[in-house]
Amino acid sequence: MNAPAPLSFCIYCGSRPGHRDAYADAARRTGTAIAARGSRLVYGGGNVGLMGIVADAALAAGAFVCGVIPRSLMEREVGHRGLSELHVVETMHQRKQMMAERADAFIALPGGIGTFEELFEVWTWRQLGYHDQPIGLLNIEGYYDGLLAFLDRSVAEGFLGENVRALLLADDDPERLVDRLARLVPSARAADDYTRI
Incomplete structure (x- = not known):
């Protein structure tokens, strides 16, 4: 009997490190x-901010790390040259699709509007049935408290279904969130089957 393929976690996070050491520590712990x-x-293939930190931590601990970065951002985000695999693509759409196709689960760490957009897009895809991968939000130092409260308000006001809200798992502990998401990955999914979305 063949061993199960390793799971693949897609990480969305900031190309900046943020002002608190806790954000960088959380990125290291996640990797x-x-x-x-x-x-x-x-992840997005950068070598700066939380992107670089999470990638370096995963690499240092022996993980296979795949980066996907648009050519126009290769210099701005300082494309990481030490990855297991780096794909340079032409557009942001190609970047997001390739990352999603290689993912068994998604985690958003602290970040800015790019992180928010990626999170909401992949969550929308889940709602519409384009994939069945679990989605997590790493809420370090209460960074996403305001967003989570807003999402609950959206449910209360009738714009977001409780079932859809429940698809986004929030946790303040990186190790626990990784384990929670891993348990929710459909058992038939294989990390080397890059034809998901």
């Missing part, structure tokens, strides 16, 4: 946790 369970990391 290390992914590697510790024998999983792979897929």
